[in-house]
Amino acid sequence: DKGDFEHFMIKEIFAGPKALRQTLNGRIKDNKIIFSGLNFEIKNINKIFIAGCGTAYHAGLVGRKAIEELTGLQVEIDLASEFAYRRVLWQAGDLLIVISQSGETADTLAALYKAKQAGIPVLAILNVPGSTMARWADAVIYTQAGPEISIASTKVYLTQLMALYLLALYLAQERGTLSEAELNTYIKSITTIDQKVEKALALQPTVKEIAGYYRDTDNAFFLGRGYDYPVAMEGALKLKETSYVHAEAYAAGELKHGSIALLNGDVLVIGLVSQDALAEKTMSNIDEIKSRGAQTIVICKESLQKYCQEYEKVIIIPDTEPWLAPLVTVVPLQLFAYYMAVFRGTEVDNPRHLTKAVTVE
Numbered sequence: 567d568k569g570d571f572e573h574f575m576i577k578e579i580f581a582g583p584k585a586l587r588q589t590l591n592g593r594i595k596d597n598k599i600i601f602s603g604l605n606f607e608i609k610n611i612n613k614i615f616i617a618g619c620g621t622a623y624h625a626g627l628v629g630r631k632a633i634e635e636l637t638g639l640q641v642e643i644d645l646a647s648e649f650a651y652r653r654v655l656w657q658a659g660d661l662l663i664v665i666s667q668s669g670e671t672a673d674t675l676a677a678l679y680k681a682k683q684a685g686i687p688v689l690a691i692l693n694v695p696g697s698t699m700a701r702w703a704d705a706v707i708y709t710q711a712g713p714e715i716s717i718a719s720t721k722v723y724l725t726q727l728m729a730l731y732l733l734a735l736y737l738a739q740e741r742g743t744l745s746e747a748e749l750n751t752y753i754k755s756i757t758t759i760d761q762k763v764e765k766a767l768a769l770q771p772t773v774k775e776i777a778g779y780y781r782d783t784d785n786a787f788f789l790g791r792g793y794d795y796p797v798a799m800e801g802a803l804k805l806k807e808t809s810y811v812h813a814e815a816y817a818a819g820e821l822k823h824g825s826i827a828l829l830n831g832d833v834l835v836i837g838l839v840s841q842d843a844l845a846e847k848t849m850s851n852i853d854e855i856k857s858r859g860a861q862t863i864v865i866c867k868e869s870l871q872k873y874c875q876e877y878e879k880v881i882i883i884p885d886t887e888p889w890l891a892p893l894v895t896v897v898p899l900q901l902f903a904y905y906m907a908v909f910r911g912t913e914v915d916n917p918r919h920l921t922k923a924v925t926v927e
């Protein structure tokens with residue numbers, strides 16, 4: 567049931583904050599993260615591998631950064647379809663995390679089986695209970711987003727990030743890599759992040775207007791550094807699959823190493839600026855792009871506004887700690903993809919050639 571919404575996609579984008587609260591529910595008590603059912607020795611883990619496809623992979627990229635920063639554990643991440651067929655140098659103490667909304671994706675299952683065959687424990691971050699991955703994994707963290715109908719994943723992406731952030735904090739707590747005070751600060755920001763997501767959703771009219779303005783664009787580049795880069799990847803994927811606009815994501819610093827040659831007045835560049843320590847560098851990359859005549863939209867954190875004053879199309883998002891910014895920056899990108907699709911008249915909830923769970927390798 568779509569309720570008052572025209573499509574499931576927009577309904578699910580707006581369900582993001584509630585979904586986040588459901589993922590958090592029961593997992594924090596007295597300033598401690600609780601994960602019942604993680605039945606392998608977290609303290610003995612030496613290294614983590616992550617595998618997933620599409621949006622789940624993009625969530626994993628953010629998760630890797632958070633786990634590395636908060637715990638000092640080494641994390642490798644692969645597209646599941648690549649991981650399954652490469653030589654992995656397993657060692658005692660390895661853990662594989664698979665991320666999947668459906669729990670049925672063939673490529674991700676192949677990655678899971680590969681670890682199982684090597685005797686490596688698998689933790690699955692899943693949304694659908696009772697799925698094939700749920701049966702094979704040693705432990706499951708459910709994202710608790712509720713059913714996601716639209717083929718383009720939106721609310722589940724938010725909850726995959728939340729599950730990974732919680733896991734990072736849990737690992738830090740159990741392994742003692744953060745002080746109690748640090749842990750409390752992190753926990754506080756994670757339990758109030760849904761309010762920032764709500765605020766970002768209030769940008770809907772602004773984003774709709776901007777999408778209307780750029781509806782005929784055929785090429786879009788999404789740029790970001792640090793935590794903004796995987797979000798740029800997610801923004802590009804969302805735009806491609808819902809509106810069929812050709813879109814690519816680049817690490818902001820990489821464009822000048824070749825792809826900048828593609829820029830002209832017909833290209834739309836969407837820059838993400840949410841990382842305090844990287845904002846200046848990203849903006850200098852975006853300035854360079856603007857001077858090549860490309861059209862630009864800057865998605866900028868409130869406290870970093872001074873860097874994008876000269877830009878006409880700026881979407882200001884609420885302030886967040888850099889590590890949590892992906893939960894907020896992705897919201898205008900989801901809305902942008904949605905409205906581009908609506909304006910271009912595509913089948914928003916059921917884009918051509920796609921299925922909700924891809925069960926072939």
Ligand code: M6R
Pocket residue numbers: 619620621622665666667668669670671674717718719720803804807922923924
């Ligand atoms: O069910 P899964 O999370 O394993 O699916 C993985 C991808 O197929 C999926 O995220 C796909 O990229 C979405 N359509 C993206 O919106």
